[in-house]
Amino acid sequence: MKKQEILPFGLELVNRSEIALLGTINEDGFPASRAMLKMENQELKKIWMSTNNSSGKIEQLRKNPNASLYFVEEPKYIGLLLLGTVEILLDSQSRQRFWRDGFEMYYPKGINDPDYAVLCFTAQKGILYYDLSIQTFDL
Amino acid sequence: MKKQEILPFGLELVNRSEIALLGTINEDGFPASRAMLKMENQELKKIWMSTNNSSGKIEQLRKNPNASLYFVEEPKYIGLLLLGTVEILLDSQSRQRFWRDGFEMYYPKGINDPDYAVLCFTAQKGILYYDLSIQTFDL
Numbered sequence: 001m002k003k004q005e006i007l008p009f010g011l012e013l014v015n016r017s018e019i020a021l022l023g024t025i026n027e028d029g030f031p032a033s034r035a036m037l038k039m040e041n042q043e044l045k046k047i048w049m050s051t052n053n054s055s056g057k058i059e060q061l062r063k064n065p066n067a068s069l070y071f072v073e074e075p076k077y078i079g080l081l082l083l084g085t086v087e088i089l090l091d092s093q094s095r096q097r098f099w100r101d102g103f104e105m106y107y108p109k110g111i112n113d114p115d116y117a118v119l120c121f122t123a124q125k126g127i128l129y130y131d132l133s134i135q136t137f138d139l
Numbered sequence: 140m141k142k143q144e145i146l147p148f149g150l151e152l153v154n155r156s157e158i159a160l161l162g163t164i165n166e167d168g169f170p171a172s173r174a175m176l177k178m179e180n181q182e183l184k185k186i187w188m189s190t191n192n193s194s195g196k197i198e199q200l201r202k203n204p205n206a207s208l209y210f211v212e213e214p215k216y217i218g219l220l221l222l223g224t225v226e227i228l229l230d231s232q233s234r235q236r237f238w239r240d241g242f243e244m245y246y247p248k249g250i251n252d253p254d255y256a257v258l259c260f261t262a263q264k265g266i267l268y269y270d271l272s273i274q275t276f277d278l
Contacts, residue, residue, distance in 0.1 A: 023170030031162035
């Protein structure tokens with residue numbers, strides 16, 4: 001793939017993905033992953049998700065904000081790995097902006113539930129896996 | 140899920156998965172992920188894959204063998220995260236045992252291609268994500 005095609009190609013993959021795999025480093029120094037609902041993205045630079053403030057990943061991110069988001073599509077395993085850091089947002093504006101119908105299932109006390117947190121991932125670097133080739137780029 | 144149901148449930152998920160997401164820690168201290176073909180498994184304890192010996196993940200694993208394998212199934216996002224370490228196998232017996240038809244696409248020089256490596260992941264701990272609950276177990 002030509003250099004100028006990488007960013008638009010990666011962005012299309014992110015835009016059509018509902019799910020991202022969030023990678024963190026746990027307290028024992030092991031890489032951990034879990035599927036997360038991708039909520040919004042600003043190009044490939046920023047991606048927002050929500051999670052329980054009491055969850056293990058939040059604890060891991062408070063200790064070490066280094067993270068990755070991996071987007072992958074079967075059957076060809078076209079993959080985009082974004083490397084960056086995660087900020088944990090608990091302010092009212094972020095809560096309001098990312099609240100969705102049905103979130104009461106996860107945060108029973110509603111929009112001000114102290115267990116409701118927004119994650120903002122900021123990418124620094126991207127790696128595109130495509131057709132047996134791997135291309136790395138800065139963000 | 141009852142404690143005695145976790146291991147069989149996790150094993151069924153691994154047995155029917157063709158793909159595992161291998162998590163490593165890269166040279167800059169960021170968690171990295173990529174989809175890998177799961178080749179064989181011995182219960183939940185050992186899982187074998189193959190890769191190019193020249194790949195970035197091998198370099199990462201040589202520096203830091205701590206790794207994870209994540210198995211996930213849509214639409215309910217039932218997920219199993221295994222945490223452990225990876226050993227890189229280059230001996231003839233392992234090459235022979237895990238060689239598959241079509242591998243020439245990845246390793247053009249065949250079974251003795253110096254770029255053909257087998258990865259053996261050994262799990263120490265498991266985390267099952269199921270129906271909004273998270274259950275941790277030792278392996």
